[in-house]
Amino acid sequence: MNVPEYAAAQCTRATGAGVDPHEYRRVTDSLTSVADWGSSFQRIGQAYLERAEKAGSSVSAGEHLMTAARWFHLATLAPHAEAHRAAAEADHALSRALTVLEARARRVSGEGFTGWLRGPSDAPGTVVIVPGLDSAKEEFLDLASALLARGLAVFAMDGPGQGVLAATTALRPDYEQVVGRVVDALGVGRVGLVGLSLGGYFAARSAALEPRVAAIATVSGPFRLDWAELPPPVKDIMARRAGGADAARDFARHVDLTALAPRISAPLLVVDGGQDVIPGVTNGEPLARLAPHGTYLSVPHGDHLLGNARADWLPHLTDHIAHTLTGEPA
Template sequence: MSVSAFAAAQWTRATGAGVDPHEYRRVTDGLSSVADWGPSFLRTGHGYLERAQDAGSSVSAGAYLLMAARWFHLATLAPYAEAPRAAAEADHALGRALTVLEPGARRVSGEGFTGWLRGPVDAPGTVVVVPGLDSAKEEFLDLVSALLARGIAVFAMDGPGQGVLAATTTLRPDYEEVVGRVIDALGVARVGLVGLSLGGYFAARAAALEPRVAAVATVSGPFHLDWEELPPPVRDIMARRAGGPDAAREFAHHVDLAALAPRIAAPLLVADGGQDVIPGVTNGEPLARLAPHGTYLSVPHGDHLLGNARPDWLLHVSDHFTHTLPETQT
């Protein structure tokens, strides 16, 4: 794939993650090949670290650090030998930002997970944000902010094979085990889950098998994967994150919610984009239909992760937890 085609394919994902669209174009227009992607995005992130160091206020410094975290995370989207370093820098920049902007934010880590718990200690509920195949806790800061604005506590996490843990762990299908350990570590009775992309599968599976999941939403999550039909770039990413082609194939065979969907007792919102058509991926409509309390939100013009249609789903998902999660805490 040419670098211009790769940049175009990542356009709405990058802007959905919160980087300035004009700066994104300036950075990607200067690339001569996909191999330049990681180094260039790392340099851009380091530029924001320098701005943070010279900022005239802690608020500005924190904002620059959050932007650095976004650029460092986006550096990992192209095949790049320094991707683990970029993920580590994203993690570090996010931690520095929250230390400055939200001193009450708490790092919580355990076997197979790490992340940040943010929000009021007396929140009516807690939502766990679950990333996907090559996403991370630094990618969905706008969703976290929307949930925090409603008074909900939010734990944005990396799980096995994700974000800063991708260097030392691999993807695993039994994500309900990870979610169970997260709930224990957070010290709450029940949680909401929102999963994005492959995280939608993780969230739905956990909602079916972990009884302490009280509300759930998926965004561009797969109902089923067919390894033989998946595009080569998706297979390659899965192989890197799962520990090799054979492990990736085995992992993909587990991604099927047909038997689990009827076991999801929690209120479920499934959001999909009508333009999100990836060979080998069955979108979430069957999940919403088979779940006892499922609702389907289809955005006809939306692409994968609905980065081109944020007003059409972001507030709906936030409202879903506002209306359902407090009711389940009583």
Template sequence: MKAHDLAAAQWTRATGAGVDPHEYRRVTAGLTSVDDWGPSFVRTAHAYLTRADQAGSSLSAGEHLLMAARWFHLATLAPRAQDPRAAAGADHALSRALTVLEPGARRVSGDGFTGWLRGPSDAPATVVLVPGLDSAKEEFLDLAAALLARGLAVFAMDGPGQGVLAGTTTLQPDYEQVVGRVIDALGVACIGLVGLSLGGYFAARTAALEPRVSAVATVSGPFRLDWEELPAPVRDMMARRTGSAEAARDFVRHVDLAALAPRITAPLLVVDGEEDVIPGVTNGEPLARLAPHGSYLSVPHGDHLLGNARTDWLPHLADHITRALTGPRA
């Protein structure tokens, strides 16, 4: 893959994560090969750290730190060798930002997870944001903001093989065990789940097997994966995040929601983009159809993670989760 092809492929994901589209074009225009991706994005992140140190107010400093976290995270999307300091940089920048901007935010960590709990202490419910194969808690800040604006608490997490934990742990299919430990650590009775990309599988699986889940939504989540049909970059990333090609094959064999979907009793919203067509990936329509209380939102022009169509799904998803967790039926 050439550098400009990689930049084009990640365009809507990067801008959907909140980076300035003009700056993204400037940074990626200077790439001479895909090997420049990580170092260039890390340099951009460090420039925001410098701006934060020189800022004239704590608000400006916090905003620069949030942007640094985004760029550090995007640096981890390099298709080949990755700088492990990028994930650590994203984690540290987000920690500094929330310390400045939201003194009430609380870091919560446990066996196989770490993340930030944000929002009012008396929130009526808490939503856990579940990242995917190569995403992390720093990527979905706009989704967290939409839920926080509706009065909910939000726990954005990294699980095994994700984000800052990717260097020391590997992906595990039985993610419901991780979320169970998260719920215990948060000490809440009412939770919702939003899973993005592979996190959609994790969220749906957890909703089927963890009775404390009261609402769930998936965004670009797979219903089923077929190893032989998956593109080589996806297989390579899967192998890195699981530890080996053999472990990745075994992991993929678990990704099939046909038997679990009918067991999801919580209100479920499945969001897909019709332009999200990845070989070896069955999208979420069967999940919505088989779940007892499933609904399906398909955006014709949406791509993977629908970074090119935020207004078509994000407010709807935030409202769905809020109604399910706080409405009369809840």
């Protein structure tokens, strides 16, 4: 794939993650090869770190650090030798930003997970944001902000093979065990889950097998994967994150919610984009249909992760989670 095609394919994902679309265009227009993607995005992240150092207030510094975290994360989307370093830089920038901006935010880590818990200690509900194949806790900051605005506590996490943990761990299908340890570490009786992309599978599986999941929403999550039909770029990413082609093929074989969907007792919202058509990936309509309390929202013009249609689903999703967890109008 050439640079214009790759930049166009990643555009709404990048802008959905919160970077300025004009700056994104300036950066990608200057690239001559996808191989330069990672280093170029890391340079932008570094520039925001420098802005943070020169900022005239702690709020400005924190905002620059948040932006740096986004750019460092986006640097990991194209394969390059420094991808693990970029993930670590994203993690560090987010940590610095939250330390500056939110005194009550705290890091929570355990076996197979790490992340930040944000929001009031007496929140009426806690939501765990589950990332996907090559996403991370730094990608969905706007989703976290929307949930926080509804009075909820939010734990944005990296799990096995994700984000800052990708350098030392591998993807695993039994994500419900990780979610169980997260709930234990957070010290709450129940949680809501929002899973994005492959995280939608992780969240749905966890909702079926972990009884403390009380609300769930998925965005662009796969109902089933067919390894033979997956495009080569997806297979390559999965192989890197799972620990090799054989491990990736075995992982993909587990991604099938046919038997698990009927076991999801929590209210479920499934969000798909009508333009999100990936060979070998079954979108979420069967999940919503088979789950006892499933609702399906398809946005016809939405792409993968619906970064081009946020107003059509993000308020609805966050209201669903807030109302389900608290019993009150969002």
